[in-house]
Amino acid sequence: MLAELSGNVFSDDRWIFEIKWDGYRAVAEVKDGKVNLHSRNNISFNEKYFSIVETLKLFDMDIILDGEVVVVDDFGKASFQLLQTYGKSGKGKLAYYVFDILYLDGYDLTNLSLIKRKEILKKIIPGDLVNIKYSDHIVRDGESFFKVAEQRGLEGILAKRADSKYLPGKRSKDWLKLKTKKRQEAIICGFTEPKGSRNKFGSLVLGVYDEGDLVYIGQAGTGFTDNDLKDIYSLLKPLITDNPSFKKKIETNAPVTWVTPKYICDVEFSEWTEDGLMRQPAFIGLREDKNIEDVIKEDSGEDESNDDVIMNKNSLDKETKIDGKKLKLTNLKKVYFPGEGYAKGDVIEYYRSVAKYILPYLKGRPESLNRHPNGIDGESFYQKDIKDLPPDWVKTEMIYSEHNEKEINYLVCNDEATLIYLANLGCIEINPWFSRVENLDNPDYLVIDLDPEDISFDKVVESALAVKEILDVAGAKSYCKTSGATGLHIYVPLNAQYDYEVARNFAYIIAQFAYKKVPGFTSLKRSPSKRQKKVYLDYLQNRPGQTLAAPYSIRPRPGAPVATPLKWEEVKIGLDPNRFTIKNTLERLKENGDIFKNVLGKGIDIAKCISKLEAFAKKKM
Template sequence: MLSGLTNDELRNATQRAEPIKQELEKLGAPKRALRVADTELMLAETREEPFSKDGWIFEVKLDGYRMRAACQDGEPILYSRKGLEYTESFPEIARAVKAIPFEGVILDGELVVLNEAGRPNFNMLQARARLGAREARRAAIESPATLYVFDLLAFGGYDLRKLPLVKRKEILRKILPQTGPLRYSEHFEKNGEALYEQVVKLGLEGIMAKKADSPYRSGRSSDWLKIRADRIDDFVVVGFTKPKGARGGFGSLHVGAYQDRKLIYCGRAGSGFTGDQLEEISAQLTSLVRKTPPCEPPEHGALPKGPDHLWVEPKLVCDVRYKEITKDGLLRQSVFVRFRDDKKPEDVMMPGTGDEGRGTSEPEAGSPRPPSPVPSPREVKLSNLDKVFWPEEGYTKGDLIEYYRSMAPWLLPYLKDRPVVLTRYPDGINGKSFYQKDAPGFVPDWIQTIPIWSEDTQRDIQYFVANVVETLVYLVNLGTIPLHIWMSRIDDLTRPDWCLIDLDPKDAPFEHVITLAKTMRKVCEQVGMPAFIKTTGKSGLHIMLPLGRQMTYQQCLQFAMLFARLVTDRHPDIATTQRTISKREGKVYVDAFQNRAGQLMVAAYSVRPSPGAPVSMPIEWDEVNAKLRNSNFTIANARKRMEKLGHDPVIKVLELKPTLMGVLERLNELIGED
């Protein structure tokens, strides 16, 4: 079978999918259909030494291309880390992806071509990637590729990225076939050192260490660590460098290896010698000095020149530990281990690990590729990271950027496809600030903007649209602290996703805000209207009612005014709909007038320019109690809170589509009763 699944598994796909969806619902996975273009890879940071630690899992790091795979609009797609499409180059993988009997699956894995020994061979993979469509079909039989899948980003209309890694892998194992070109990437729950030792013995690239509970975050993260395996190979000593400073003997050894009967220079090993070795080896080397190099330069490199470099007859053999051979043909991070008296120089061949001479860049494909929907790398040049933005707390601009970057998985769904308005504080919260709707002309080409006609200025205003983390970081790097958004999306700006009731206390006690919020929820329950709540980050609360884009702004305003009237009628002593501040008489303003075209709402998770750096935080209804304060949630604890909570309690406001006609009928009945 193309998918590697049995006929029974294919026939029972619907039944198999249902319990998985039920599990995802219980885990709080957002019900949101993802496309590959909506996702960005999670990348690992580098660590030098292996380790073992509770709460971490370990995987073998394979030598291939990072690849996302999915089936969209009935067609399979394979996209590399750099956004190149490889669907035609690897038809065997594409067929297997298309044959997966589940909908909305997005896989993340490493694409490899295995040699006869069953180990990844990067050169063979590169050769496959260069082929055109016709040659690729033949190569799929002669040197088939395998996609080792280690993560699952989406399934059946659910976004899995916020779930813990081990949960994502648990579901991944259930949906992947037991055989075929799609393979589940196994992991080990402890003893990373033991796995690392086995990887070194097998000549594999290294291991990955991952936090078991880590969500899938776009960009580089310390929750994932890559640990490259050292390699030890024999090399011929071809020269040495003169010592520097007080060091005696020599500086480093020049080494090479034979390839096609030619001795090729491979670089140097400049450490790992004891004092005794320096003296002993130096005497041997001095006796072997010659005027010309005994070796040729590597294909893409050159021999070192100058009076500090001395060449010797190729008589000695040594072991060298190194990370890899670079695209210039030189050893990286090489360390002398020992001399090998048992080896003849002519027996030392160029290491055949499949990694020599390769670079890290992907080749151009042999056939023209259609434009990729995955954007090319976006660079943000950060500035003034040490500038203090919150003097009392000492929080810097760099802290603010890191907060927004780390909160992007939760924040971006609220920003997606919405015009964003900035309030910039280039000198921090105590400095001057200014409002910015119009994107300046100097923004990079990859920043998305949308023109919206302004009656006030009689021209188009280019609003920012922040769909990706790089755009978010770019905006914050401008000195932006709070982010305000439209309640409608750019594909139809006339229809908001939610209706907003803003409980604004001004000088009223916050306990009155709590009382009114609870009453608002009770009213919503009476009329069958879902309701969600978040702190504003300043002094009040926002209650958001999902509309499913079924109303215009004018209808939304009238809808909100009905709720505001019911709440204020039940609490005339503490609530008012009076817009003029001087006429509120110390009461909480139940504001329905935010529901007009062009009006803005501070985005969930947005930071406020106030002491303590509070944020607008989505909360559960049972958190609306006497302990609730806007100051409870800050840039210092927001991420930890969300990771502990495990889900966003407000996110469904973007998805729900209630039956509004029934809600309106019950609202009018309540108003008649009151």
């Protein structure tokens, strides 16, 4: 979980306040006595901070902790410079300050309030450990605490809502950074020639990401030791390139040697200029705990509203035309995701941005509408029969429902205008049938839905790999996506060659084989009470009228997660499904394209697949 930068120091009974440690953010996972200490971008710290790992091994429990690795100087102050050189100099005291706990002995704690999580955390961290410390807090009085931080020369403080849930990988206004000095993470994009007695380079040319593009924010020419100059130059030399990192030409005080962007540094500066450049930036140190894609301009937003938007909802008029069709868009600033501040306009703009990717999975298919007109915390309802609700340009299809003993008028989403119409109705997620109106009884694919019940996501991953192994034996191509919630969906293309019953029976066969492969943590029983601490291999989804969230659909859950197609090599232990969100899906699509498109392609031959499985079963006997 990540904090927003804020310029407003405050006091509030609903908030707690902690020291903002000046170090490397680190997650510690302890399982069966084995430790994995790593950065947010999964760089291992096990070797580098071996002494902390050894202490973590003393914990006789399975836990996941969140904290900061720091080096404390002789005055008890965390020093980022000492942390940078600790491996060589050994100066200072290395410590892991833990401020949160996410998991304890089989229990996911992320949905507990922060104050409850910290109560649990304080109980499990012994007070006599030399290099693992509980990061304490104060309640309410942020203003006095901030003054103390300023007086002691600390980087700043963190303000956190006491009732906040933990949102892995998400930036939320429930956590706020209040800095005593202006600091900025920056990507090293080049360097200038040294002048006078300076060796190696004169200054670092720095940038940040803005809407997918690198933009120039200034040069840092001070703050370097002789060792810094030498070490940084040795890192940058192999990355020298003729290609500038920025689209726009920049003005510098000396010619630039460009490098391929790879490394991140921290800089301190006095203020932002009107041109968006740092004034008097000084180098503090390199960062090893961040991805360059995460480095953006930090702005406290002192002169801005509290609307935390990821897209420009003001660019959407209340009346707009899409493909020549007029839509009236309403309540664009209504907050749909309170934890992140995302509004209805953000949801609409997201679907506009991914329309060409999601529409192939919607065209010709009846939709079951899951409407959240007041956001994810408001009342929601399902709607299949839209009656006379939509404008005449929206396609609908009358389908007889045996269950309701009447015809239902389903909406069919064939174009971008209809997709945005759905979003404007409050359909945060999009739920199409498996089959199309011209062939309602024959699905285009079958799905095995991996649905965990009080068990870790790693077990969902293991279950998915077991299903894939069986499908590979059968010679059936398969494709995996996150559910956007707690599970995974495995799709097998059928190209409407078989009816739902045949598809469901084949899915059942696959599920049986997979269950026999990993019976310890999977189940074929539908009732949640009969599959506690199991992953349900749900093959029953394959029936007429059943829906799942479409690929690239948002889910109405905290964090605004997206049901995201995965490459099979991504489906491995440690996969975090919550990292795929409304904020980064478009960038992923631009990079990878639609990796799920073959789901709508050539279908498998079920008879041949069953023959291969029968042969496989005989060999196993």
